[in-house]
Amino acid sequence: MAKTVEELVKAARAEVPAISPAEAKRLHGREDTVFLDVREPVEVAAGKVKGALAIPRGVLEFQVGSAENRPSTLSEDKTVIVYCAGGGRAALAGQTLKAMGFADVRNLGGYKDWVEADGETERDI
Numbered sequence: 358m359a360k361t362v363e364e365l366v367k368a369a370r371a372e373v374p375a376i377s378p379a380e381a382k383r384l385h386g387r388e389d390t391v392f393l394d395v396r397e398p399v400e401v402a403a404g405k406v407k408g409a410l411a412i413p414r415g416v417l418e419f420q421v422g423s424a425e426n427r428p429s430t431l432s433e434d435k436t437v438i439v440y441c442a443g444g445g446r447a448a449l450a451g452q453t454l455k456a457m458g459f460a461d462v463r464n465l466g467g468y469k470d471w472v473e474a475d476g477e478t479e480r481d482i
Contacts, residue, residue, distance in 0.1 A: 366445045373439070373451030376463035378474030381438050385477065390436040395450040396468070400442060405468065407477035414446045417453060433458045440465035 360368075376384075384390040385406070392409035394401055401411045410428055412420050420426045431437070437459055439447040444466035451462040465471060472478060 362445075366448055369448035369452040370444075370464065372455060373448050373462055373464045375444075376438060376465055378465065378470050378476060381463075381465050381471070382474065382476055384436060384438065387436075389434075390438060391431055392465075393431070393437055393439045393450070394468070395439060395441050395446050400468075402480070404472075404478045404480050406440065406471055407479045409440075411481075414441065414450050417450055418457070421454065421457060433460065436461040436463065438463050438465050440468055440471065442469070443467045 381392075385392065386408070392406045394405045394409045394411040395414040395417060396411070397413050397415075398411070405411060410430060412428075420428070421431065437451075437454055439451045439454070439462060441447040441450070444464060447464045447466065451464050454462045
């Protein structure tokens with residue numbers, strides 16, 4: 358039986374624990390933690406979590422699954438905090454990362470949640 362996008366996201370959210378912006382802020386800037394923005398480049402252009410790695414959800418498996426394509430800052434032994442615009446893509450990306458061997462993956466939800474919590478941001482120029 359086919360699943361709806363809502364069912365897929367619900368299952369992913371059940372597998373990938375949520376992290377509040379306050380908790381995420383305590384981990385921000387640590388060497389053992391990576392913030393991963395899975396929004397599209399046009400979304401990221403408006404701003405992202407300071408220091409976050411930006412990999413669009415649509416190419417995540419290709420950039421993370423191959424050692425030669427994977428950014429050096431992203432490894433299975435780090436805490437990965439994933440976010441997008443509203444949390445759905447982040448949950449799906451987190452589920453994928455867990456299936457690919459990343460043990461500690463957490464869903465921050467939406468970028469706006471980080472901004473509203475006065476998290477540090479930046480814009481790539």
